[in-house]
Amino acid sequence: MSRYWSSIVKNIEPYVPGEQPKDRKYIKLNTNENPYPPSPRVLEAIRRAAGEDLRLYPDPDCSELRETAAEYYGLNKNQIFVGNGSDEVLAFSFMAFFDPERPILFPDITYSFYPVYAKLFNIGYEIVPLDDQLNIPEEKLYKSRGGVIISNPKAPTGQLLPISSISKIVENNMDSVVIIDEAYIDFGGESAAGLIDSYPNLLVVQTLSKSRSLAGMRIGFALGDSSLIEALGRIKNSFNSYTIDRIALAAANESFRDEEYFRSVSAKIICTRERTASELKDMGFTVLDSKANFLFISHPDVAARDLFELLRDKGILVRYFNKPRIDSFLRITIGNDSDMDYVLETIKNLLQSCRI
Numbered sequence: 042m043s044r045y046w047s048s049i050v051k052n053i054e055p056y057v058p059g060e061q062p063k064d065r066k067y068i069k070l071n072t073n074e075n076p077y078p079p080s081p082r083v084l085e086a087i088r089r090a091a092g093e094d095l096r097l098y099p100d101p102d103c104s105e106l107r108e109t110a111a112e113y114y115g116l117n118k119n120q121i122f123v124g125n126g127s128d129e130v131l132a133f134s135f136m137a138f139f140d141p142e143r144p145i146l147f148p149d150i151t152y153s154f155y156p157v158y159a160k161l162f163n164i165g166y167e168i169v170p171l172d173d174q175l176n177i178p179e180e181k182l183y184k185s186r187g188g189v190i191i192s193n194p195k196a197p198t199g200q201l202l203p204i205s206s207i208s209k210i211v212e213n214n215m216d217s218v219v220i221i222d223e224a225y226i227d228f229g230g231e232s233a234a235g236l237i238d239s240y241p242n243l244l245v246v247q248t249l250s251k252s253r254s255l256a257g258m259r260i261g262f263a264l265g266d267s268s269l270i271e272a273l274g275r276i277k278n279s280f281n282s283y284t285i286d287r288i289a290l291a292a293a294n295e296s297f298r299d300e301e302y303f304r305s306v307s308a309k310i311i312c313t314r315e316r317t318a319s320e321l322k323d324m325g326f327t328v329l330d331s332k333a334n335f336l337f338i339s340h341p342d343v344a345a346r347d348l349f350e351l352l353r354d355k356g357i358l359v360r361y362f363n364k365p366r367i368d369s370f371l372r373i374t375i376g377n378d379s380d381m382d383y384v385l386e387t388i389k390n391l392l393q394s395c396r397i
């Protein structure tokens with residue numbers, strides 16, 4: 042705290058990202074990064090973009106990328122907004138669609154950035170409690186005063202709400218914007234992007250960070266009615282016109298064009314997830330049904346925090362949340378098959394030594 046800080050800085054509670062440790066080499070399964078590299082075609086596009094043109098500003102409207110993305114999503118270019126990672130898109134969305142005097146709703150146990158943005162922009166919120174299975178009682182999200190935000194699949198549990206539930210939530214909030222954060226949708230869920238032409242109050246947010254192996258490039262999208270997209274553009278252009286650099290534009294464009302690589306990587310991760318889930322269940326773990334690139338797991342005989350530390354000692358980094366209701370769980374990102382073999386074997390050995 043310093044006397045030079047603004048009242049905003051004094052009052053915010055910043056998000057704490059999963060650690061990116063430098064002390065040793067870990068099998069890094071704590072921030073849901075993709076274990077596979079970006080498509081070779083994307084890397085080549087990045088190399089091509091790293092040239093003399095970097096002296097020029099990038100296209101502030103991201104026209105070419107929005108056209109490519111529009112084709113991919115079956116939408117119009119004016120239904121697409123591009124941001125510097127979906128975190129930025131979400132932050133802009135809080136500013137564009139939510140008001141301080143109208144509280145928004147989001148489920149308990151969700152992406153921990155939502156309350157951070159709400160506090161930053163001084164937006165009131167009500168947290169909707171989950172049932173015993175950590176499911177969202179969807180009717181409790183109907184008729185919000187100020188809007189709704191949910192991640193689907195849910196972070197950090199991986200559970201998926203069916204598209205029928207999403208459309209009911211949107212339909213029952215026609216006076217405000219419903220944001221569906223689909224960071225993990227490519228790992229087995231159905232996107233709400235198909236509902237955009239039916240609902241002018243629906244904003245779908247996606248990212249190239251997870252399923253397209255581009256977390257380091259920072260590219261996220263919002264998909265929605267053109268008037269919502271216009272609102273996001275107004276915020277962006279009051280802040281920084283050039284949020285997406287030339288290299289990121291080239292990478293994102295090529296990523297949409299190389300559909301085949303993306304499909305095969307996502308399929309591999311889904312396959313490894315299902316195998317890992319079933320082996321963990323055989324070891325006595327509760328494994329929530331996940332449609333994401335991670336598993337949320339709990340074991341009756343070992344405290345999650347102990348297992349987190351034991352795994353860390355063995356060079357495996359996972360995520361432990363020291364929060365009520367989920368402090369008996371660990372979130373483990375799905376790595377490649379050999380990573381997961383090592384993880385499963387290590388856990389098996391640790392469980393055995395705990396029982397002695």
Ligand SMILES: *Cc1c(COP(=O)(O)O)cnc(C)c1O
Nearest residue numbers: 126127128152192196224248250
């Ligand atoms: C990873 C993640 C994001 C942020 O993704 P970026 O595009 O890398 O900023 C947003 N929402 C959820 C739920 C996430 O897990």
